[in-house]
Amino acid sequence: MDLCYIIDKGFTKHKNKFYCNAIDLKLLMRFKEYFDNIIVIGRESEYTNSFKEVDIPGVYVKLTPTLFSPKNILRNYGEINKTLLDGIQKCDVVMYKGINGYFANKMAKRLNKISVGYIGGSTYDTLVNIGSPLKKGFAWVPDLMIKKSVKNSDFVQYVTNYLLERYPTNGEYIICSSVLAPSINDEIRLKRMEKINNNNNLINLGLIGYVENNIKGIDTAIKALKYLDNNYQLKVLGRGDYEWLLNIAKELGVEDRVEFCGTLPGGKDVWNWLDDIDIYIQPSITEGLPRATVEAMGRGCPVIAADTGGLKDLIDSKWRHKPKDYKALAKLILELSSSEEKMVISSNENMDMASNFDERIIKEKYDEFFNRIILNTK
Numbered sequence: 312m313d314l315c316y317i318i319d320k321g322f323t324k325h326k327n328k329f330y331c332n333a334i335d336l337k338l339l340m341r342f343k344e345y346f347d348n349i350i351v352i353g354r355e356s357e358y359t360n361s362f363k364e365v366d367i368p369g370v371y372v373k374l375t376p377t378l379f380s381p382k383n384i385l386r387n388y389g390e391i392n393k394t395l396l397d398g399i400q401k402c403d404v405v406m407y408k409g410i411n412g413y414f415a416n417k418m419a420k421r422l423n424k425i426s427v428g429y430i431g432g433s434t435y436d437t438l439v440n441i442g443s444p445l446k447k448g449f450a451w452v453p454d455l456m457i458k459k460s461v462k463n464s465d466f467v468q469y470v471t472n473y474l475l476e477r478y479p480t481n482g483e484y485i486i487c488s489s490v491l492a493p494s495i496n497d498e499i500r501l502k503r504m505e506k507i508n509n510n511n512n513l514i515n516l517g518l519i520g521y522v523e524n525n526i527k528g529i530d531t532a533i534k535a536l537k538y539l540d541n542n543y544q545l546k547v548l549g550r551g552d553y554e555w556l557l558n559i560a561k562e563l564g565v566e567d568r569v570e571f572c573g574t575l576p577g578g579k580d581v582w583n584w585l586d587d588i589d590i591y592i593q594p595s596i597t598e599g600l601p602r603a604t605v606e607a608m609g610r611g612c613p614v615i616a617a618d619t620g621g622l623k624d625l626i627d628s629k630w631r632h633k634p635k636d637y638k639a640l641a642k643l644i645l646e647l648s649s650s651e652e653k654m655v656i657s658s659n660e661n662m663d664m665a666s667n668f669d670e671r672i673i674k675e676k677y678d679e680f681f682n683r684i685i686l687n688t689k
Contacts, residue, residue, distance in 0.1 A: 314346040315402035319409025322353030329372040330362035333577050338489055345681040350398040361550050403688045413456040425688050428467040430474045432599035440596045441524040466684055470600040471621030487676040490602045492609035492668035493582050503611030507654045514648050516545045517588030519603035523551035528594030531637045536565040538641035544568040585610040596634045598622050605668050608661035613654050615643045
């Protein structure tokens with residue numbers, strides 16, 4: 312049984328080898344449990360040192376140019392269409408993410424292949440917040456394309472309830488994130504309680520996210536510092552050029568309280584970093600279901616987040632604020648950090664919620680979903 316997996320980003324060729332980001336690599340490893348071979352058709356991205364080599368037996372990568380190139384849109388469309396046709400003809404199941412998925416889904420229907428949509432976020436929200444003026448103005452177009460694809464897909468995987476409401480389907484579906492929380496045990500709980508009880512009034516605020524755009528709300532977090540005293544400092548983990556964020560911090564006079572920590576390998580290194588954080592914040596403008604937030608919850612961090620996307624499914628409403636509202640964020644930080652009792656309650660609630668992302672639970676959901684898909688191909 313073979314899968315053709317179409318994705319709009321995150322794959323590249325470097326020194327005759329194929330690479331992708333760590334999240335997509337983990338997804339491929341999970342999908343490989345159910346399929347003999349996987350043909351990945353990905354939009355070519357720029358290589359970065361954080362990419363991981365795609366070195367999985369039976370996984371083959373083909374790259375396509377971006378569709379939305381004003382000068383070459385017709386030529387690129389022809390190349391994309393040819394690559395999609397070649398890959399889809401060779402496979403039994405077609406799974407897609409993004410704009411190219413619209414064309415892949417139509418082609419799968421024409422060739423009588425099972426189509427599976429993967430919805431991990433809102434295309435419209437992303438484009439209107441970080442796109443060029445042209446992309447912002449036409450954000451409704453790719454959003455409508457994705458809605459049409461999802462509507463008539465045979466199967467759809469959503470990472471959160473919010474996206475099911477945003478992109479409804481007539482097919483079978485599952486609500487299941489690919490995010491896995493750290494294993495939660497008594498040692499983690501005890502370590503977090505000791506940190507809360509022994510706090511020395513210095514509050515480390517933590518945030519993980521790509522720093523070159525405002526999607527993760529890092530600028531909102533920096534602005535919130537202006538309304539907090541010198542006992543509060545912000546640590547940011549994530550790749551990209553943060554010069555624009557540093558300029559905001561300098562303008563507000565808080566640059567000495569903002570630390571850009573660069574990147575870390577996933578897993579234990581990130582978890583150790585989170586163990587040093589007193590309150591994790593996720594003031595994002597838009598989200599699917601953020602992996603970093605789930606990991607922070609799994610390490611017992613009290614969390615404050617924006618009232619958007621999948622964060623609504625994770626964080627109690629009393630600890631959510633309107634996106635971009637840095638004054639509300641600062642107020643919540645003060646309220647939470649000034650009460651040991653509230654910190655303890657938030658920490659325990661978050662670890663309980665994160666336990667829903669235990670690997671065993673996620674695997675059971677995946678097994679049931681993909682077994683249904685495979686049965687439908689026979």
